Amino acid sequence: MAASARRRKIVAGNWKMNKTVPEALALVRELRGPLSSVGDVVEVVLAPPFVALQPLHVALEGAPFQLAGQNCHWEASGAFTGEVSAPMLAELGCAYVIVGHSERRQLFGETDETVNKKARAVRDAKMTPIICVGETLVERESDRTLEVVERQVRGALAGFEAKEVAGFVLAYEPVWAIGTGRNASSAQAQEVHAAIRGLVGRLYDGETAGRVRIQYGGSVKPDNAAELLGQPDVDGALVGGASLKAGDFAAIVKAAT
Numbered sequence: 001m002a003a004s005a006r007r008r009k010i011v012a013g014n015w016k017m018n019k020t021v022p023e024a025l026a027l028v029r030e031l032r033g034p035l036s037s038v039g040d041v042v043e044v045v046l047a048p049p050f051v052a053l054q055p056l057h058v059a060l061e062g063a064p065f066q067l068a069g070q071n072c073h074w075e076a077s078g079a080f081t082g083e084v085s086a087p088m089l090a091e092l093g094c095a096y097v098i099v100g101h102s103e104r105r106q107l108f109g110e111t112d113e114t115v116n117k118k119a120r121a122v123r124d125a126k127m128t129p130i131i132c133v134g135e136t137l138v139e140r141e142s143d144r145t146l147e148v149v150e151r152q153v154r155g156a157l158a159g160f161e162a163k164e165v166a167g168f169v170l171a172y173e174p175v176w177a178i179g180t181g182r183n184a185s186s187a188q189a190q191e192v193h194a195a196i197r198g199l200v201g202r203l204y205d206g207e208t209a210g211r212v213r214i215q216y217g218g219s220v221k222p223d224n225a226a227e228l229l230g231q232p233d234v235d236g237a238l239v240g241g242a243s244l245k246a247g248d249f250a251a252i253v254k255a256a257t
């Protein structure tokens with residue numbers, strides 16, 4: 001498999017349903033200084049709630065941070081009360097959209113099929129999907145981790161061509177590690193990341209597998225980031241709780257350098 005050195009690390013902060021607009025602006029002000037010079041080595045992505053995207057788009061002018069939506073609808077417009085479309089997010093300066101987060105799968109009925117449709121919408125709007133996959137504790141304990149993750153990856157990527165997938169970001173987020181303080185060990189993460197990359201190689205080719213970036217997410221903290229990010233197939237982190245504190249998030253980004 002192609003060397004990880006070809007892949008630029010990507011660390012994203014998924015703020016979930018946290019931070020008002022003034023709080024969001026304060027957080028990026030705090031992040032700018034410590035992260036001003038990491039841009040060449042690590043791509044830093046912030047995924048605030050929808051309502052903070054526009055003010056952050058303005059405030060981030062010239063800063064080395066990309067914006068991401070946390071979700072989108074698969075249609076571009078229409079009678080879908082309460083939903084936000086991919087073209088709307090693109091217009092607010094988003095380069096990425098997270099799709100298929102386990103909270104959306106578990107709490108909002110998202111399926112492999114809707115994740116696939118959303119990824120297509122994101123791509124059609126010229127952004128990059130960050131496609132989340134991961135097993136529950138019951139699935140891990142019944143030895144079904146790789147089967148579940150492979151099903152999710154196959155489902156999400158259905159219909160995409162190699163040249164599209166090469167630019168995608170996948171995020172392995174074991175559900176049992178999210179918000180629990182119990183991260184996957186670096187060996188557990190590496191095993192699943194290597195399996196995902198192997199699957200991409202079988203579905204497409206070695207070039208695509210060597211280029212697609214795979215983040216780990218689930219209780220990433222300053223004290224475990226370096227070890228997780230040091231694994232050959234771990235190309236970055238998708239950070240929840242620790243991304244809400246400037247010092248912690250900056251330390252995780254620096255661990256990727």
Ligand SMILES: O=C(CO)COP(=O)(O)O
Nearest residue numbers: 014178179218219240241
């Ligand atoms: O869900 C996550 C990122 O998308 C991970 O959340 P935590 O870092 O809070 O475990």
